[in-house]
Amino acid sequence: MVIFMKENTPKTEIESIKCKLELLHCKVHVSKGENSFILGLTGDKSEINTMEIQCNKNVEKILSVKEPFKLANKVFHPECTNIQVGHSSIGGKQIAIMAGPCSVENKEQIMTIAEDVKKAGATFLRGGAYKPRTSPYSFQGLKEDGLELLKLAKEKTGLPIVTEVMSANLIEKVSQVADVLQIGARNMQNFDLLKEVGKANKPVLLKRGLSATIEEFLMSAEYVMSEGNENVILCERGIRTFETYTRNTLDLSVIPAIKRLSHLPVIVDPSHAAGICWMVEPLSKAAIAAGADGLIIEVHNNPENAKCDGEQSIKPEKFNELVKSLSEIAKINGRAI
Ligand code: PEP
Ligand code: MN
Numbered sequence: 001m002v003i004f005m006k007e008n009t010p011k012t013e014i015e016s017i018k019c020k021l022e023l024l025h026c027k028v029h030v031s032k033g034e035n036s037f038i039l040g041l042t043g044d045k046s047e048i049n050t051m052e053i054q055c056n057k058n059v060e061k062i063l064s065v066k067e068p069f070k071l072a073n074k075v076f077h078p079e080c081t082n083i084q085v086g087h088s089s090i091g092g093k094q095i096a097i098m099a100g101p102c103s104v105e106n107k108e109q110i111m112t113i114a115e116d117v118k119k120a121g122a123t124f125l126r127g128g129a130y131k132p133r134t135s136p137y138s139f140q141g142l143k144e145d146g147l148e149l150l151k152l153a154k155e156k157t158g159l160p161i162v163t164e165v166m167s168a169n170l171i172e173k174v175s176q177v178a179d180v181l182q183i184g185a186r187n188m189q190n191f192d193l194l195k196e197v198g199k200a201n202k203p204v205l206l207k208r209g210l211s212a213t214i215e216e217f218l219m220s221a222e223y224v225m226s227e228g229n230e231n232v233i234l235c236e237r238g239i240r241t242f243e244t245y246t247r248n249t250l251d252l253s254v255i256p257a258i259k260r261l262s263h264l265p266v267i268v269d270p271s272h273a274a275g276i277c278w279m280v281e282p283l284s285k286a287a288i289a290a291g292a293d294g295l296i297i298e299v300h301n302n303p304e305n306a307k308c309d310g311e312q313s314i315k316p317e318k319f320n321e322l323v324k325s326l327s328e329i330a331k332i333n334g335r336a337i
Helices: 011-023 050-055 107-120 144-157 168-175 191-197 214-225 254-261 270-274 277-289 316-332
Strands: 002-005 026-032 037-043 059-063 083-085 088-090 096-100 124-126 161-164 180-183 204-207 232-236 266-268 294-298
Touching: 002 011, 011 026, 011 037, 050 059, 088 096, 096 107, 107 124, 107 144, 107 316, 124 144, 124 294, 144 161, 144 168, 168 180, 168 191, 180 191, 191 214, 204 214, 214 232, 214 254, 232 254, 254 266, 266 277, 270 277, 270 294, 277 294, 277 316, 294 316
Parallel strands: 096 124, 096 294, 124 161, 161 180, 180 204, 204 232, 232 266, 266 294
Antiparallel strands: 002 037, 002 059, 026 037, 083 088
């Protein structure tokens, strides 16, 4: 349920309605609409008397939200969410560019790539220290040592760090270095993990599950938000289809769909979607043209010998060219790179 207050309703009046509703055991989320305040209600609404609220002279109208996602719903929060992380942001005018290797491999590798992507215009450094691999025999990441190296790269470049957290017991450790906690596609419906990152005070980059519907994707965001962390970034990274030419199929339609349904920022990972390095450029361009708030791209200085996802990683020189070419497309949408 959403209560739209009349324009110029005094703040004290909003507070008073909020308190009354909270006494009836529901949660009230206050946000700013176009001209006035909006009260979004979640939880137990059984004791609420809608007629009584409707009669309040400061109430414009009441709407019931039919979608199962509430906090992530655009009706609850009509303004787009802009997440500020240091000097970078996701969801505002500026397009977020996250770039770096699939996994941190050694000091020289991460430092070189970090400096190269920063020079090219990246606003975040990505890099996995804990890697979710399909095979238990594949490289699993440098773990704690990887986090230490990410910390050094951040000190050197000033770029905020995006890195994956695979289990709840690692959130505290990973948060010491990460500026954004990545939840991998395979964990999109690990509800216990979602609830725990919902208690963390770091933005969460939530990757779409391999076969998740848009509603399931938004419900996973709702899990995080319902624990208090409303800084969720949705990331389309390709889904499973019958096609085998590409690693996954990039679902561009998710961008306008999420823009219509939710206020949360949505970014695209063309690298995992395609699985092929030469496809990263056209898919990145398409994503920005379709209105994505950012990109997360795998960049490696020696892709042929990368420990993970080399075939889909682009070289720093290519990344540099790509960022330049994206800026024209961003402008058409009134955005900037
Ligand atoms: C990654 O970002 O390296 C990764 C493992 O992504 P995903 O969870 O989308 O497969
Ligand atoms: Mn990868």
